[in-house]
């Protein structure tokens with residue numbers, strides 16, 4: 351099969367055509383999708399459809415906005431390899447993580463296992479109130495290449511929940527969810543995943559997790575104030591939501607408590623449809639080849655890249671003692687990256703070009719000279 355056929359394409363989308371929908375990209379080199387993806391030109395009009403075509407009818411628009419939500423559920427379900435009924439929406443990933451933390455029934459002696467360096471929302475969702483008398487086990491990660499194995503070693507027969515970022519927010523390491531799910535299954539634990547830096551950047555099978563959530567403003571290029579949740583039925587049956595409302599009146603086990611952010615949903619569904627049409631395979635392939643290029647060139651030039659080449663997604667992170675100053679100087683030359691945990695975090699998306707990567711490398715090289 352030809353390369354295009356393998357990517358599910360009849361003809362390759364040209365980067366030139368795609369980039370025409372992102373005027374901001376012509377102003378500088380944007381390598382900061384892990385902080386926020388760039389919105390494309392059609393999105394404002396998509397969000398406006400909610401107001402102009404449906405909410406303008408008052409409550410009579412309800413069937414239309416409900417239909418849009420169902421369409422979004424189906425688009426996400428296709429992307430994440432789950433069933434549409436498993437997909438729901440809340441206002442942020444942080445909210446989703448807190449909702450589930452407060453809904454699981456934990457007992458004295460139970461353990462919640464996570465990496466010590468997890469994203470703050472994952473760590474902080476496990477407040478004393480959420481843990482009740484259970485124990486929070488913060489597993490120190492010593493080597494990025496063995497992040498998956500080290501987390502698994504932190505599980506015991508008392509582990510009831512494992513919470514993990516699919517792709518780590520500062521080091522960019524992609525864990526092996528299949529292995530973690532299998533290990534969690536062996537001790538009878540449930541698996542909660544934050545897919546913030548995975549979905550849109552790499553191929554994701556959310557069906558391996560009991561709970562998979564993420565924002566849409568990064569690699570899915572969409573709005574703030576909306577996050578998806580994929581919940582496995584068996585896990586839902588074990589939950590006892592502490593926050594209740596008209597969307598999850600008892601005996602519902604759902605976590606969604608009120609109307610979702612419909613304008614953001616309209617923008618998301620238009621984006622998902624557009625990206626599906628472009629081809630997810632093509633997008634993932636581009637992220638893969640741009641990050642490979644970055645990794646290989648940096649390593650060959652003697653940079654110490656913290657992201658393991660074989661366990662990467664869309665983030666390449668580089669330790670730098672003067673990370674803030676380096677990022678500022680790059681910014682003054684028109685290159686936007688960000689600093690997290692003392693690393694220069696570089697995060698290209700499908701819309702970046704190889705020429706931009708080479709220009710970034712050239713400017714970074716001068717920093718070192």
Ligand SMILES: Cc1ncc(COP(=O)(O)O)c(C=O)c1O
Pocket residue numbers: 441442443444445469471515519544546547564565566576577
């Ligand atoms: C791993 C991770 N999860 C969640 C978030 C935030 O998502 P939300 O604003 O939907 O809570 C971020 C970054 O902003 C993140 O890096």
